[in-house]
Structure formats: structure tokens, C-alpha cells
Amino acid sequence: MITLSILAGSTILLLTLTLWKRKAPARLRTLPAFTKLVHTLGLSIEDGKRLHISLGHGNLLDGRGGSALAGLATLRTITERTSVSDMPSVASAGDPALGLLTQDTTHAGYKAAAVEEMYQPTSGRVAGLTPFSYAAGAMHITADENVSTNILVGHFGPEAALLTESAERSHTTTIGASDNITGQAVLFAASQEALIGEELFAAGAYLGNNASHLASLTVQDILRWLVILAMVGGAIGKFIGAF
């Protein structure tokens, strides 16, 4: 019941806020990672280099699917912006289904930019089927394919350290975001800019400024406050012996 109510309330809030955000877009707090991400988009085009968007090895059929979907939304925006670049972006994934969606999303980005003829199927690829094999496959993309910036958005574990090390040796920038605690710790220590926690899911709002993305951020904030109140209230109630 609680679950159903949470779902229903979230849905209603999301719809309402989506309509509201279309008329009054929200002002988002500055996240240095997204600021630099936007900056690198233009720099890569000017520099004649490409971007490497890595979506991790998240599975769409489990809890890691949320980060995979967020990564796909980010890939969609970046692909559309860099579609006219001399060196188009490359997307890699560590899950087969996610790899297929990567190709589809890249194709949609080129379509939206009206340069569908520039789409190449190899721009979205499966780098490996296991985390370390995926990291090994993604490392050579950074080193060999004239990459200026690595954008890690998805489910990453400690193997992200291999990606960041390869990027550092190639003198490329790494901007990382993971829903995995270990991955976040690794990215915090090894990358130039790291997104912690649910900041990963704000990528669509910061890059695309879509009303639904902005609304989802607001819904998250509302639900977070509700959880905080529930936790604090429950702790106090447990403490006083109410239940």
C-alpha cells in the first residue's frame, strides 16, 4: 500500500510539475561537473576530437536500469549536440541490451540533428560483457580514438579506476557519475569531476533543460524530504516508544 501510494503520488507530482516547468523553468544550482561537461562539448568540437560516453555495465532488467536510462538520456543530448562534429562521439556499454539501446539512441540523436546520414553503427558499441572486460575494451577507445573527454554516466564499479587511469595517461578529461557507491568513491578520487549520488539523474535536466527532467528533480527533492521526515519521525517514535 505504501508502495502504491508512493508510486501514485510520484506520478501525479511528476505530471503536474512537468506542466508547471514548461511555463516556469526552474533554476538549478550550479554543478561544476555539468558546467565543465557543457564546456567540453564545445571544446571537443573545436579541438577536432571526439567524446567518449561510457554507460557502464548496468542491466536494464534490474535496479541498475535507472542509471542506464539516465545515461541514455545524457547520450541522446550529447549526440545531438556533437553530431556535426568532424569526430562524432563514441558510446560504449558493458551490457548487451544496453549496447543495442546505445546504438538506437545515437541514431536518434543524429536524426534529431537532421544529419542522419552521418550516423555510423560503430558509434555505439558493446565493449565487453563483464565489468573488467568492459573496462579493458573502453580503455583502448580512450587511448586510440582521439578522445578529448570521457564521460562516464551509468553503473560503474571499481573498474572505473582503470578508465580514469587510461584517460590520465592520454591527457583526457574524465567526468564521471555512477549509482554504485564504490564507483562513486573511485570516480571522486580519480576523475576531474565526479557526480555523487542522485546527481547522475540530473544530467538530463542540466544538459537538455527538459521540463520532464526538471520536474523529476523536483519530485526527487519532495520524496527525499518525505523520506527524511519519515526516518526522523520513525526514529523519534521508536525512541519514545510509540511503535
Next chain:
Amino acid sequence: MADILQCPNCKTENPIGSKVCKNCQTPLAPANKITGGFIKPGQTPTKKHTADLEPILPQWLRDARNAARGSDSPNSMELPQPQEEKDKPSAPPPAEDLLSGLQSSQTADEEEEEYIPDWLVNLTGKSPTTPHEASSEPITNRRVEMGNTADFPHIKEEPTEEPETPSWLAGLQSPATEPEKDELTEWFRSASEAEQPHHTVEPKIENPVSTPQPDESPDWLRQMAMDAEQTEDAQTGISQAESEFPADAPDWLRNLGSAIEVTPSSGLNPFNLTEPAPAESEALASSTETPEWLKNESQKQDTTPKWLQDEGASSEAGTPAWLANETPVQRPPEPDSQPLSDDIFTELPGWLKAAAPESSIFNQPAKEPEASPEPQQDSQDWLKAFQLTPEATQEPENIPAFSTDFHSDENVNSLFTEMPDWLSNAMEPGSGISPSTSPAEDALAPSDLPSWVQAMRPVDTSKVVEEKPNPTPNKDLPLESRGALAGLHGVLPAMPGFTPTSKPKSYSIKLNASKEQMAHAEILEQVLAAETSPDSIETLSTYKASRALRWFVAFIVFVFVAIPVFLRTQIFSAPVGVPNETRDAISVVQAIPESSALLVAFDYEPSRAGELEASAAPVFDQLLLLKHPRLTFISTNEIGSSLAERFISGPLAGHNYQSGATYLNLGYLSGGQLGIRAFAQNPANVAPVDINSQSAWTSAPLQGVTALNQFAAVILITDNADSARAWIEQTEITRKDTPILVISSAQSTPMIQPYYASGQVDGILSGLYGGAIFEQYNAGRPGTARMYWDAYSIGMFIAVLLVLFGGLWNLALGLRDRQPAGKRKN
């Protein structure tokens, strides 16, 4: 094309001259209609009447024409118009022949009185007519041709009372010159009779001057003619009559003639003009008879162009502006040069020939009688009227080429503002008169220059009023002997001191640059090349990777970790503290019944095999040793089934478990969380066969097991908290009371502990630490964890030292790197 007219309606071709189309009777416009038709290349211009050109004439000319029409007594100098024109309706004159319009604009009475000389007729392309009184000819045309105030001899002009005629033109008219006009027209006509009229587009200057009849020409003309004859006698091949000025020839006519040097060898110049003889000029100077049209010129100047009007202020009343304050023209001394030979102007009266302009229209020293050739009878004496005489050039202020507009410096300067001083200074009288001494055969001697060219020579008119013409040529300045400016002094040479006498020398294309210049050029090339090459953009806040530090860290870690493993040291104490989750895990294991079915999930990566096998080996060793369970392996990892086989045949090889008998490997369970849920709901349906494609649920290991809750326990070996969460959450409902034991890596244990705290997990073994503890409860079997423990502890301490000291060192470096930026900001 010129002989036909195309009908604009039906495009039928009609002969020229047709008024209507023969096909559709559409009125045909004559070709070359002034309103729209143009002469196409190859076409012969159609003869037009002058009156048709009236609309296109400039206003000042139209006014002159109107004034001329209103004049009662046409000037003697007026060119008579053909008799035919007064009877003809005014036809649209051709666009090219502006002069012809001068003749056709007058009234019938005027036309009767007007007489257009042959030379003028030839200009207009008309047939010569009977001599009449010369109409009020706009003197401005002639004035333009002459160009120089000194060309005209000083003539006392009498004001006229004809308001309709422009003042400048009225000044040219003089009733007293009627007979003279008649005389002029007569000799004009006679002169033109000897030639054929030319009907060409370009007005061809013909010799309008003809030998005047003794009965018809005035005395002054006769005197001019006589003088001209005298000058001609001095020259070879020149008719005497052409260059003779009558005694009563007007000064302006005398002054018009300027000594033109003509190279006898040069036959290119058809306008062989010579200066009148000095005697003639003197004779002319004494003459006071001024044509009426010259006398009355100055009265009406309202319609004159501005460049002419400016000089009217200072002009005498009734005196044309350009003739005001003119000193009498003195005929230049008879030049010693050969008289001009002009085959064209053979019938020009002498006075007119003598009055042929000199080479310069500006002040020129006229005291070079030697240089001035005798006017020739066959030369274009009519042009000599525009030539400067040497004497005339001596007093340029008295013989303005134009009206009194030129008397003021300001007016002069306003007219010739663009003329360089060097050119005007170069145009000194007499300088261009001397015969050319250029050895070049094709060099055009000054004497061969046509008068109109000579008239166009710039002269410093600012000196017209103030300075007296320097009669003596400026011998200090170099004499130009080549080109159009031959004979002039002070001409700027094309290149100082340069006289090309040989083939232009070829210049080497090799760049003559110094080393420094070449170095600068190379630098410039590099700069330009750098502009086209893209600049590599530096990454954001990246530091150069330190390969040495990596090698150092790797060496240290390898050495200190590998030595205890190879040496099998047991220096460091085994862990003593037993976590609660580990204690509960031990309890769960010990509570498993014998020969029960156990479900074991291998959800870890091969990279974690070392840690997890070391952690799980003591647990399964104890189970297999004491409980003899039936094991069922499954994995949501693609390589999990192989890891399971490795595990059962490696650390547990001593227990001799056989596939299909004591253990069963169900292989890979796809779908991740969904697969786990599906397996939990109906395991026999989701995984019916094992990795050998044998029926699994009828085999011995799974005998009596059809659901998940029929397993004695579920043991999850994972390095991933998400996988653990999926197994825990998806099997919670169907598992019911079946305990679940999680053997996880040290990194995922913190994420799984909440499940233990909530009771969803019955026990947790955390990595090597948990395995080492369980080994203590298993009599130290198999001993893998203990073997790794010393290396593990040393590795931890090495990591602490490296992170601590390396971090402090890099902290100092970071502060040092930021310090200059901070100082700069301050």
C-alpha cells in the same frame, strides 16, 4: 540593317525613309530617332537636321542659340548657315553632331542671313551652302578648341544690344562685321568648295578656310592672307595664301596662330599648323577692326557657362570675357622653321592661317620667331585662329583664350585646379615651338602636334594676370624632345636621367633579401602555418601522469605482498574479533541438516575468485565434510557456471563430488533480477536442464525439490551488492523460512549489512577476514585464508604508508601550485 526599317508591329522590313509600314500601315519611326533609336555598330548614321538636336543640347548652348536667333545683326564671324535649312522643318539632328545644331536652330530670317562656311559644314556633315552672314555662332565651341586665352588676339569689342543673345555670344556679334561676315562666309565657302563634305560620325576638321575673293573679303582678311602668303613663301611646300593674315585681321585671329613646329619629315599630323609670320601679326595688331560678334561678346554673359562667367566680372563692358583686357595680338615673328604643309587646308585664307593657334593655349613666350614655322596655306589655317602667336604669348594677359574669367587668379585656379604646376610651368611660350631635335624617327615633333592638342596644353594660368609672359624660353629647364610634350621646357621626365636607348634589361627574379629578412620570413611562415593548425586544447585540471610513481608503487606492493605468500609466513595474527554477521553465518552452516539440498549462487567475477574462493572454501569444506549436502549451482553471471566448476574441482576436490550425483550445475540464469524472480517462482520451468543438457529436476541432487523453499539453505557467493540485493529481494517471498547466507567480498559487505540488520539475511561472511575467522572454526581447513593473511596485512600497512605520505606530499605540491595563482589574484 541601316537601309531598312522594321515595323514595330508586324516586324515587316520596310525601306528606310518609309513613313508607314507597307503591311500594316503602322507609322514608322525613323531610324536613329533621337528619342530611342541608337546607331548600331556597322550602321551608317542617318542624316539629321540640326534642329532635332535642340533638346539634347546643353542649356547654355541653347541659350546661345536663342540669343542668336534674336540677334538683328549677326556677327561677321558668325558662321553662315546653309540656305536650305531655313526652308526645311526642324528635323531631329543626329545625336553625334552637336555642332550641326548650331546651324539649324535659327529662324528663317536668320537662316537667310546665316551662312555656314564649308569647313563648318563639313564638320556637321551638311552640304555647303551659299555664303551668308555668319550666324551668331557660339564662340564657346571655338573657344574650347582653342583653350588658351593667348590664342586670341586682343580685340576691342563693342557692346551689343541684343538681350536675347547670351552675353558671351552677343559679344561675339558685331553689326559692323556684317560685311566682314559676308567676306568670311565667302572665303569660308570658297575654301570648302575645294573639298568634299564628310558625312562621318566624327567631325572631321577640314580646312574651312578658303582663299578669299578679292571682292568679297574684307581688307583685314586680305591683309592677313597676304601676310600668310609671305610666311608661306619662306617655307617650302606651303601655300602663301593660306598663312597670310590681312592687315585688318582681328587680333584674336592673329593671336590664334601660334608657332607650331612641324617636322618636315612628319607627315602624320594632318593639322600642320604654323604660326603666322611676325609681320603679319604686326599688321594684325594694328588693325582695330573687331568683328561685331567679338565686340558684343562681353555684353551678354548670363548664359555662359560658369567657367566663362567668372571672367566676366573683370571684363570690359561689351567685351567678351575672354577677350577683355587683352593686349593686342602681335603677330609673332616669322619663324625660321619650315612652314607647315597642309594638304587639307589649301584654301584657307591667309589671315586665318596666320591666326592658327600655337602649340600651347596658355602663356608661352612668343619670342622665338625662329621656332615658329610659317603658316602654310595648305595647313589648317582655320585652326591657326586658335593658335598662339609668339607675340601673343608674350602678353598672355592681353590675349586670354577665354573671357575675362581668366584674368583673376582665383578664376584661373578654379578652372585649372587639377593642373600641376610643373606642367603649367612647362608650357612656356616658345618652348614647344622649337623644332624637335629628337633623333628618334617616330618621335612626334612639337610642330607636328595638332593645334587642338597644343591648345590643351596646361599652362599655369595663375600667372596669366600677374606675370608677363616670359618671352625668352626658360633655358634652364630641360627641354623635352620626345613624346607629346616635345618642345616644352620643364616637363617632368618619366624617370630622371633616364633615356631608354636600349633594350630594357632583365631583372633577376632571385629574391634579394638579407639573412635577417629571410629569418623574419620564416617566422612569418610559421605564424601563418600555426594559424591553420588547430591548437590542442588542454584538458581540464589534469596533471601529467607520473609513470615513475606508478612503477614505484607497483614494485613496493608486489614485493611486500608476494614475499609472504611465497614464504608462507604466519607472522601476523589471525583476526580475533568475530563480527555478529559472521557468527550467525557460522550458526547457519552448522544448522544445515545432512544430505539436504543446497542452492548455491555463484555471482562473482573471475577477478574476485581469489578472495571469494578463500572466503567460501572453509564454509563448503565444513559443509561437505560434516553435512554431505546435495549442491545445486546456479549463476546470473555468464561465467558463473565455469567458476562453480572450478570451485568444486579446486579447493573442494578432496571431497570428490560428482556432477549429476552429488552436485548439479544449472548453468547461466539470464534476465538478471527478472530471471531470479522467475526462478524463484518456478525453478523447474526456468532452468529445466543442467549444463550437460540433462534433466535437472529428476536427477539425484534435486530429488524431492520442486520449489525454492524446499532447499535447506540458499548460499549466495557474490562480489556485487546489487546481485545480493536482487537475490535477497526476489527470493524473499518464495523462500519463506529458508535461510540465506551471503559470502561477499569486503567491498560489498557494507551494502549488504542492512539486509542482515533487517533480518533479511541470516549471515554474512565478509571477504578474507570472514574466511579467516571461519577457518578458525574449521580447524584451520583448508588454510587458504591464513596463507593470504600475512600478505593481506602487510599490504594494508603498505597502503597506509603510501597513502599517508604520498597524500601529504601531494598536498604540499597542490598548495604550492595554487599559491602563485593566489598571489596573482592578490
Next chain:
Amino acid sequence: MRVLTTVIAIAVGLIVLIGYFLPQAEPLQSMLLNWAVTIAGAATLMGLLNLLAVHFSKVRRGEKGGVYSALLILAMLGTLTAGIVLRPQHVGMQVLLNGIILPVEGMLMGLLTISLLYAAMRLLRHRTDIMAVFFILTALLIFLGSATLPFGDVPVIGTLIRPWVSQIWALGGARGILIGVSLGALTTGLRVLLGADRPYGDK
């Protein structure tokens, strides 16, 4: 086609979600989930083919690292063939696993260890802030608490501080992060269900 794809995605998502709350929808939910499991298995094969295609194109174009791509293709096809023919229990497969796969993965894990140490050492040069200092201090505490001395656990740190930091502070922070991540995943899933996000190739 775009509309049909969106309708199918939304409909299936809603049915699966409703199946969690309505028992009557469970059979349909199970069916759809089984279809998803099957499709996921097929997607694994598609991922293999994609991997082959990418590396084959590298070999064909002669790009940098084309030799390694050729080796990868040979190894993949060889292992696939051996696994199908010999089965995982075969000795040959065990040799492949024990001789190639495990050492390679273990080597990567070792590299990861060195990389993490290197990153931890240079962290304070990149980020000279309080959070980086806390990060390093926490790592040091965990290191010390995990190891033992010859005479036993590290006193105080191993027995008191480390359990307190890891199970209270680290765990609490991790829980908060995971809750935030879960909320983000929740809203992301809702966007997909409502059709606001269409990651299946739509504009």
C-alpha cells in the same frame, strides 16, 4: 511506428507494475517477464555480434590496435566453439578458464589496486578541500582496521574506530546515497512509463 513503440513500452511497463499490486495481473506479468528474460538472453547474443562487428571493422580498416582486435575475434570464436563442443566441465575449458580468463582478470584487479593507490596518493593535489581530507583519513582508518598486527588486531582502531566508522558513518552515508539513487531511479522509471523519456530510439 514511433507511436506504436511508445504504446507498447508504456503498456508493458504498466502491466508489470500493476501485477505487483493486483494478483489478477500476475499471470500476464509473469508472461511478460518471461518474454523479457528471453529477450535479454537474445540480447546477449546480439551483444556478442556487436562486439565482433566492431572489432572486425577495426581490422578491415586497419585502424590502430587492429592486431589486437583480430586476436580478440579469434579468441572469442575459439572459446565459443570450445564451450559449445566441450562443455564447461571439460578439462579444456578448465584450462582456458584457469590459464587465461582468471589470470587476466586477476591481473586487471591488481592493476586496479595500483591505480586506486596511485589515485589516493594524488587526490590531495587535485582536490585540496576538506572532503578530500576526510576521504583520505577514512581510507586510512579502514586500512588500519582491516589488518592485524603480529600480536592481534590493531588496538582501538581495529576494534573500535573502524567498526564505528564503517558501520555507522560510512554505512549511513551509503544508505543516504542509495536512497537518493533509488529515488532517481524511481522518477526515471516513471518518466519512461509516462512516455516522457523514450530511450528506445525516438527523437
